[in-house]
Amino acid sequence: MRQFHYPRSEAEAADIVRSHVASGTAMKIAGGNTRALMGNPVTADYCLRSTSLSGIVQYNPAEMVMVAKAGTPVREIEAALAEKGQMLAFEPMDHRAVMGTSGEPTIGGVFAVNSSGPRRLSAGAARDHLLGVRFVNGKGEVIKAGGRVMKNVTGLDLVKLMAGSHGTLGFLTEVTFKVLPAPPVSETVLISGLGDAEAAVAMATVMGLPVEASGAAHLPVTVRHRYLNNRLPEGEATVFRLEGLKASVEARLAKLVSAVAGFGLVSRIAGPESRILWQEIRDCRAYADGTSRPLWKVSVAPSAGHRLVAALRLEAGVDACYDWQGGLVWMRMESDPEADVLRAMIRSVGGGHATLVRATDAVRSHVAAFEPQAKGLAALSARVKASMDPSGLFNPGMMG
Amino acid sequence: MGETIKFLPPLAPVLARRQAIIADLKDLLPPECLVHEERALVPFETDGFIAYRNRPLCVALPGTTAEVAAVMKYCHRYGVPVVPRGAGTSLSGGAIPETDAVVLGLSRMNRILDVDPANRTATVQAGVTNLSISDRVGPEGFFYAPDPSSQLACTIGGNIGMNSGGAHCLKYGVTTNNLLGVRLVMADGEVVDIGGKALDSGGYDLLGLICGSEGQLGIVTEATVRILAKPEGARPVLFGFETPEQASACVSAVIGSGIIPVAIEFMDKEAIAICEAFAHAGYPLDVGALLIVEVEGSDAEMEDMLQKIIAIARQFEVKTVRESQSAMEAAAIWKGRKSAFGATGRIADYICMDGTVPLGQLTHVLKRTGEIVEGYGLRVANVFHAGDGNMHPLILYNINDPEEAAKAESAGNDILKLCVEAGGCLTGEHGVGIEKRDLMGFQYAGRDLAQQMAVRAAFDPDWRLNRSKVFPLEARSA
Structure with missing residues (x-):
């Protein structure tokens, strides 16, 4: 049975870590634990959770910056932002539906896994919005990095290092992040009936236009019906999102529509429907199917996504859909995760990485969930890990 | 010549081997790519932070990643300090060498290797100038967003070193937000590739660490950057x-x-x-x-x-x-702003500060800045990126008057303290270099700096890369 620590203060968290340094016992690090299937299974008898470190510490909308304790529910943060007409521009994904987990996602968890949604394409990833952190390192010391200003090159950027480190380098206690005005208008332009390769061309065309699309996704016919309760038009759906002030969105929409007219049948999805659609794309609705069939999140050059899928189809049972202009490929495998085949093909289309986001415990315990690195890089990463967590206390086994 | 800021004392064994090091490096590089004659070294003594200068051991100007790796391997083997250099436009002394250092200049690596409109990326060698990327991709309807004022001269390698920003980063972010991958030559000469054309790279965010690391973690020889569709107007x-x-x-x-x-x-x-x-x-x-x-x-x-x-x-x-x-009018408006530092240099010597403060503190910090400088009997001109709180007070003084120079330096330190107290930081885009190194304690506790130094040591365990910079000298022995 795993034992849980719920520190109520940063100092208490540091005390707990120091006691583990003394006893040499490892810990799993978690917030709401809603992303529990991320990474390889952690072997530890203890779990250090941030959920009792909760609350917004500072929020001044005119500064576009928020400071919150790591265990603050994302829901609470998004509600506070919405009240002032602002948002987390990187649209963190809610993993509960695809993973079949429950509980409350926390803001610390969002940054720990660097979770970004469709707007990653235009607004950047979670890590681009993280300005400052406080964390307890593997020696039990409280460390501050970054600050609460947008431009900061004062010393090494440990803030970026902590983002996406999956709790293997330190226990986040507080995060400071940039927020942005929420666009009053959100509209979607949809092209029907494009194959994966044609869709890739259409998406590259639109992203090369000065229309500031804040989303470009392709939903093949196998998944299209799962979006908007099957209310999308027949056939494949290639979708683009435009956001901003009304007059500006209208002007850009006209430009976009005329630029893609030659690709296929074009339609529009307005207002609330548009917002729901992109939320569903963010949360990978296609594969929120209640199964534990292996699900990969693959990051490649946008124009390589469809080539990867086409090549893999010849070798393995796979279904796929695309976000980030094709650069983010969600792949659900029929049964076997086919990790080696997939990773070899990623290399053959120009490189990238695959992360196993969902699988049975048995699969997760023998397939590397994160992309194995080349030798030199792996050695460097191991030294970085040792510089933050010298005794290897945090999340052993998580990143292979 | 400034005297307040100290460099690490040179390593006597390295100085003693100077002739041998020059001879050995000559074997590793094409002819003319090793600068060692006294007069030829003068341009490499300082950078945009002209109050300090040192003559380096010699200057290597490799033209390929393999040559960089060969020089780095050699320096690793013989314990020779290395200071990387792009165009030498640093305002914080980031490229000023120590007397025992080999300056590794990347100016010959100035080719644009690949432009990929479908993926909106450009892959360039580190010595390519910032502006030339936009010039190259412009005809295809794209641009590279970070635009430091020195963009005509400064290199992408230097931009990565200092995580450079510019006037337009309010909307488009700074270098770290526009960088997708690098080829990095490590302190021991090993070459690693980090990131690429994918939007996110796997594993730890080493790219984020390297950006803004001021040449202390390795030598970036190639970079893949994000290019964006040019706005209509x-x-x-x-x-x-x-x-x-x-x-x-x-x-x-x-x-x-x-x-x-x-x-x-x-x-x-x-x-x-x-x-x-x-x-x-x-x-x-x-x-x-x-x-x-x-x-x-x-x-x-x-x-x-x-x-x-x-x-x-x-x-x-x-x-x-x-x-x-x-x-034309638009260009004139920007010309005035972008030439602010140069124009100021025509009427007086100045120290340019680079503190960043939360937007809500702008009014207060601006007012206090005026009072502080006036208190020292000096003048100040303020010109800065207000949208992101990155302030650039220019403290005007006479460099030939030691008393005035000392006052200007003190006023600058007071202003940076003020920025940190207001919730901001010492430097938004110019970097710590040597200029702000001894002020790091204003912003970070000893253990915060110790953690940064531990991470630094994961890349450069012998502390040979740009070793006098960023971290206060007294913090290192602790």
């Missing part, structure tokens, strides 16, 4: 206010209203006079502060956004509103 507008307080309150109000312009630049009375005399941009001289606000998009979009911004400016009793009517 861009229009800067001048707003003149009676007081700096009104101007900075207007900045907060614009941001708070949900409009994010591409750039909001601030100039006070002193800076306006200096820039106008130089650039003849048509800046109003009868105002206490000026904002340059730039919007982008189609004509209709820009008009819509400008009307909203003008309405906000009226709430702060804006005195002058001048929209640029032509591309």
Whole structure:
């Protein structure tokens, strides 16, 4: 049975870590634990959770910056932002539906896994919005990095290092992040009936236009019906999102529509429907199917996504859909995760990485969930890990 | 020559082997690519932070990653310190060598290797200048967003070293937000590739660590950067206010209203006079502060956004509103701003600060900055990126008057302390270098710096890369 620590203060968290340094016992690090299937299974008898470190510490909308304790529910943060007409521009994904987990996602968890949604394409990833952190390192010391200003090159950027480190380098206690005005208008332009390769061309065309699309996704016919309760038009759906002030969105929409007219049948999805659609794309609705069939999140050059899928189809049972202009490929495998085949093909289309986001415990315990690195890089990463967590206390086994 | 800031003492065994090191490095590089004669070394003694200078051991100018790796391997084997250098435009002394260091200049690695419009990336060698990327991809409808004022000269390698920003980063972010991958030669000469054309790289965010690491983690020889679709049009507008307080309150109000312009630049009375005399941009001289606000998009979009911004400016009793009517006028407005440092250099010597403060603190910090400098009997010109709180007070003084120079340095330190106390940081885009190294304790506790140094040691365990920079010397023995 795993034992849980719920520190109520940063100092208490540091005390707990120091006691583990003394006893040499490892810990799993978690917030709401809603992303529990991320990474390889952690072997530890203890779990250090941030959920009792909760609350917004500072929020001044005119500064576009928020400071919150790591265990603050994302829901609470998004509600506070919405009240002032602002948002987390990187649209963190809610993993509960695809993973079949429950509980409350926390803001610390969002940054720990660097979770970004469709707007990653235009607004950047979670890590681009993280300005400052406080964390307890593997020696039990409280460390501050970054600050609460947008431009900061004062010393090494440990803030970026902590983002996406999956709790293997330190226990986040507080995060400071940039927020942005929420666009009053959100509209979607949809092209029907494009194959994966044609869709890739259409998406590259639109992203090369000065229309500031804040989303470009392709939903093949196998998944299209799962979006908007099957209310999308027949056939494949290639979708683009435009956001901003009304007059500006209208002007850009006209430009976009005329630029893609030659690709296929074009339609529009307005207002609330548009917002729901992109939320569903963010949360990978296609594969929120209640199964534990292996699900990969693959990051490649946008124009390589469809080539990867086409090549893999010849070798393995796979279904796929695309976000980030094709650069983010969600792949659900029929049964076997086919990790080696997939990773070899990623290399053959120009490189990238695959992360196993969902699988049975048995699969997760023998397939590397994160992309194995080349030798030199792996050695460097191991030294970085040792510089933050010298005794290897945090999340052993998580990143292979 | 400044004396307050110390460099690490040179390693005697390295100095003693100077001739042998030069001979050995000559074997590793094409002829003419090793600079070692006394006179030829002079240009490499300092950078944009001219108050300090040292003559390096020699300068290597490799033309390929393999040559960089060979030089690094050699220096690793013989324990020779290395200082990387791009165009040498650093304002914080980031490229000033120690006397026992080999300067590794990347200026010969100046080729654009690949432009990929479908994936919106450009892959370039580290010595490519910032502006030449936009020049190259411009005809295809793209641009590279970070635009430091020195963009005509500064290199992408240097931009990565300092995580450079520029006027337009309010909307587009700084270098770290526009960098997708690097080829890095490690301290021991090993070559690693980090990231690539994918939007996110796997594993730890080493790219994020390298960006802004001031040449202490390795030598970047190639970079893949994100390029963006060029907006249809861009229009800067001048707003003149009676007081700096009104101007900075207007900045907060614009941001708070949900409009994010591409750039909001601030100039006070002193800076306006200096820039106008130089650039003849048509800046109003009868105002206490000026904002340059730039919007982008189609004509209709820009008009819509400008009307909203003008309405906000009226709430702060804006005195002058001048929209640029032509591309030439727009260029003149930016020329005035971008030449601010150069124009100031014509009338006096100056120290340029680079602290960043939360937007809500702008008015307070601006006022206190004036009082601090006045307290030392000196003058200050303020010109900065107001939209992101990155301040650049220029403290004017006479470099040949040691007493005045000391006062200017003290005033600068007081201002940076003020920025940190206001919730900001020592440097937004110029880097710590040697200039702000000894002030790091203002911002970080000893254990915070110790953690950064431990991470640094994961890359360069022997501390040979740009070793006098960033971390206070006394913090290292602890």
